[in-house]
Amino acid sequence: MKRYSAFAIAREAARYHTGWERAWRAPEPKKKYDAIIIGAGGHGLATAYHLGKNHGIKNVAIIEKGWLGGGNTGRNTTIIRSNYLQDPSAAIYEKARSLYETMSQDLNYNVMFSPRGVIMLAQTHHEVRGYQRTAHANALQGVQTEWIGPQRVKELCPIMCIDGPRYPVLGGLWQARGGTARHDAVAWGYARACSDMGMDVLQKCEVTAIRQENGKVVGVTTTKGDIDCDKLGIVVAGHSGVLAEMAGFRLPIESVALQALVSEPIKPCMDVVVMANTVHGYMSQSDKGEMVIGGGTDGYNNYTQRGSFHHIEETVRALIETFPMISRLKMLRQWGGIVDVTGDRSPILSKTPLENCFINCGWGTGGFKAIPGSGWGFAELMAKGYSPLTAEFGLDRFKEGRFIDESVAAGVAH
Amino acid sequence: MLILTCPYCGVEADETELHAGGEAHITRETVGSSDEDFEDYLFQRQNPKGIHFERWRHVYGCGKWFHAARCTNTLEVFGTYSAQTTEPPKDIRDKISGKRPGWSWGIFS
Numbered sequence: 001m002k003r004y005s006a007f008a009i010a011r012e013a014a015r016y017h018t019g020w021e022r023a024w025r026a027p028e029p030k031k032k033y034d035a036i037i038i039g040a041g042g043h044g045l046a047t048a049y050h051l052g053k054n055h056g057i058k059n060v061a062i063i064e065k066g067w068l069g070g071g072n073t074g075r076n077t078t079i080i081r082s083n084y085l086q087d088p089s090a091a092i093y094e095k096a097r098s099l100y101e102t103m104s105q106d107l108n109y110n111v112m113f114s115p116r117g118v119i120m121l122a123q124t125h126h127e128v129r130g131y132q133r134t135a136h137a138n139a140l141q142g143v144q145t146e147w148i149g150p151q152r153v154k155e156l157c158p159i160m161c162i163d164g165p166r167y168p169v170l171g172g173l174w175q176a177r178g179g180t181a182r183h184d185a186v187a188w189g190y191a192r193a194c195s196d197m198g199m200d201v202l203q204k205c206e207v208t209a210i211r212q213e214n215g216k217v218v219g220v221t222t223t224k225g226d227i228d229c230d231k232l233g234i235v236v237a238g239h240s241g242v243l244a245e246m247a248g249f250r251l252p253i254e255s256v257a258l259q260a261l262v263s264e265p266i267k268p269c270m271d272v273v274v275m276a277n278t279v280h281g282y283m284s285q286s287d288k289g290e291m292v293i294g295g296g297t298d299g300y301n302n303y304t305q306r307g308s309f310h311h312i313e314e315t316v317r318a319l320i321e322t323f324p325m326i327s328r329l330k331m332l333r334q335w336g337g338i339v340d341v342t343g344d345r346s347p348i349l350s351k352t353p354l355e356n357c358f359i360n361c362g363w364g365t366g367g368f369k370a371i372p373g374s375g376w377g378f379a380e381l382m383a384k385g386y387s388p389l390t391a392e393f394g395l396d397r398f399k400e401g402r403f404i405d406e407s408v409a410a411g412v413a414h
Numbered sequence: 415m416l417i418l419t420c421p422y423c424g425v426e427a428d429e430t431e432l433h434a435g436g437e438a439h440i441t442r443e444t445v446g447s448s449d450e451d452f453e454d455y456l457f458q459r460q461n462p463k464g465i466h467f468e469r470w471r472h473v474y475g476c477g478k479w480f481h482a483a484r485c486t487n488t489l490e491v492f493g494t495y496s497a498q499t500t501e502p503p504k505d506i507r508d509k510i511s512g513k514r515p516g517w518s519w520g521i522f523s
Contacts, residue, residue, distance in 0.1 A: 241460075241462070250460075251459075251461070252453075253459065253461055254436070255461055299433065299434035300416070300468065301437075301461060301466055302489070303487045304487065304489060308416065309415065310415070310430050342457075398456075398457045399450065400449070
């Protein structure tokens with residue numbers, strides 16, 4: 001792999017850009033791999049990357065039904081933060097956030113990580129108490145956050161109306177090292193690094209069955225034929241239930257649509273990320289100038305990657321009260337993704353009833369920010385059978401009642 | 415906009431008039447049930463890509479709970495029926511069979 005650098009740009013500029021090579025190979029599947037990852041989204045690719053980087057397992061295939069990063073990795077609002085209440089959540093999300101800091105250098109691929117800061121608004125007294133508690137918990141967890149008053153919120157985000165009639169801003173939980181990154185680049189950067197380690201990224205290759213013998217996984221059947229493996233990782237977000245059915249177990253998960261939208265591009269007006277959980281909306285401004293807006297999930301099971309229009313309306317209506325200047329913005333486009341939501345709103349990174357088959361799912365509405373930490377922990381789980389990062393996120397917790405209850409802690413926006 | 419007919423009051427209701435209540439026909443566990451049964455009851459879901467039987471409540475209407483048969487992959491609605499039953503009625507199952515031969519959902523087909 002040729003490294004990307006300022007020198008490489010100068011060299012290619014001098015020869016009419018004829019020397020750039022493909023970022024990753026497009027190989028045909030081999031008969032057998034040490035490990036197969038189903039799903040070439042951020043979490044799947046990060047898992048493969050860390051299997052190779054941290055554990056030396058490089059005979060790996062990443063199988064993707066569609067195209068690379070075309071699911072929720074390419075559909076989210078790119079927010080990165082780690083200000084969670086529960087210890088296991090804070091640990092894995094903070095690991096992820098810290099890995100985002102050096103990801104561009106590690107992957108030699110510019111993921112445009114922008115630690116511009118994230119404010120989570122408190123607009124009810126209940127939220128004030130909740131976020132103050134989270135700030136204290138974060139101090140103990142080593143996650144840098146602070147509770148700030150309404151005037152400081154206004155300084156950080158001048159376009160905000162803090163004395164709105166229905167939901168005045170009473171303060172916020174501020175994480176200065178949170179921010180955004182370019183979602184596509186995260187998937188592409190990992191794919192390029194994986195391909196460079198000799199791994200095969202197999203796009204447009206759908207898994208149609210999971211083959212097993214004596215309770216152990218032996219391989220998968222795909223639209224490009226049978227492929228054998230020693231270990232299998234299922235990392236498919238919204239379609240986790242479909243893959244689990246192929247493997248012969250059920251999951252405590254329901255798949256629902258989550259939508260986002262962007263406005264026409266405007267001049268820079270907002271250099272932080274703002275999340276408003278009471279009114280179900282969050283917003284940031286992209287480098288192109290579009291206001292990127294996300295809301296809450298639809299209420300019913302759905303696999304169509306489309307949501308209901310009235311949810312968009314509710315989100316925008318709520319945000320206009322806090323950001324009056326966006327009322328005259330035209331919205332450019334709107335889309336949906338299928339998110340896998342668990343009973344306690346925390347992910348599952350776990351062994352499964354099928355031996356040597358592992359599952360990483362349930363990230364629901366908050367997966368993008370966790371990608372590198374999830375890959376780090378899940379790779380360790382697949383390679384060694386145990387990871388301190390994923391230990392609390394096992395499937396057993398639903399039977400044992402040992403929840404990591406972020407549904408109370410994180411509210412709706414995630 | 416999803417439109418469902420409330421089987422109690424007969425109103426054709428937009429989804430904004432309704433509240434989704436998740437999977438239908440779940441057996442309620444109680445004192446004396448095993449941990450596994452409780453886990454099934456509280457958390458395990460069919461979550462199919464296809465035919466789904468589900469609960470809805472006509473919140474901004476008559477207030478009654480009812481059931482609907484719907485496809486999660488196309489959003490096609492096959493019909494609604496009373497919540498006072500442990501299984502989908504035959505006419506709805508036949509209607510689904512007519513359009514989706516070979517379908518199944520848990521113990522129903």
